[in-house]
Amino acid sequence: MKIIIFGLGNFGMSLALSLTETGNEVVGIDKNMDKVNIVKDKIAHSICLDSTNELAYQALPIKQTDIAVVAIGENEGAAIITTAIIKKLTTGKVISRSLSPIHDTVLQAMGITSIVHPEQEAALKLTNKINLKNIVDSFKIDEKYSISEIKTPAEFVGKSILDLEIRSRYKLNIVTILRKKEKTNLIGNTTVIKEVIGIPSAETVIQDNDILVVFGSDDDISKICDKN
Structure with missing residues (x-):
């Protein structure tokens, strides 16, 4: 554009x-x-x-x-x-x-x-990060709902989305998953980047250090963050 x-x-x-x-x-x-x-x-x-x-x-x-x-x-x-x-x-x-x-x-x-309102929006995002210690980033949809990046709870590692019953047990939808991946540039230096895996299926297995991008109410996101 x-x-x-x-x-x-x-x-x-x-x-x-x-x-x-x-x-x-x-x-x-x-x-x-x-x-x-x-x-x-x-x-x-x-x-x-x-x-x-x-x-x-x-x-x-x-x-x-x-x-x-x-x-x-x-x-x-x-x-x-x-x-x-x-x-x-x-x-x-x-x-x-x-x-x-x-x-x-x-x-x-x-x-x-x-x-x-850049200053207010930045302050709100920082407030969310401070109040919810395991939130990596968050985007407010309205007063009650957000899309948030959260650290994977330890008990989720090695289990599939189907096994975890995220929607029924936690009232959240996993939009996608950010997964760490090593990338080597043209001069040979290696860096770690976060790669989007796309739309996860019910069979997708959660790995250690995954970042879950979830949609749901702020209250329900807060509850799952408390599991860490």
Whole structure:
């Protein structure tokens, strides 16, 4: 996809690099030339301009972009003005970072439905990791349900999903399994990566050090984490 990111602070820059690594064509925008120079060789295009100046958008492929992300995190006014200009100029999806409850209200009034709160979301994920010691990572679906990566309980090792009766006993669905695998690069160095095994079957046997990706209620995920 073609994605334009406005604001190359910590969040915007990390997002630009991550999206590039996953095969997207990313254009990074910031009014600070130093930030633009940091990513100029790492993403498709990086441009120094003031995103609050509507005339400056003539130099951007704004109408051809699939997604525009407003990642500005230092100036709420600039973030709101930038979002308003983008909303006016493109029919593509607009994702905007919010810095406050009032900012949320303004974005919603503009018709922005994709609003992100990086700091709050990062804090929530860290809270989950701290509270549930055996959770590796977690994605909230709503207030009650999550998709979580959990460490395999010792008593699961060597047993199949059918034997464990995960769904009936624990009220969870195993979406997939992450399994450690050694990988050797071109210069001969060996690293350990987590490989997705695909959709597990009832006969899939759980191995030591597997990471189970499960879907279920937060309460039920918490119960299985307590088994470690």
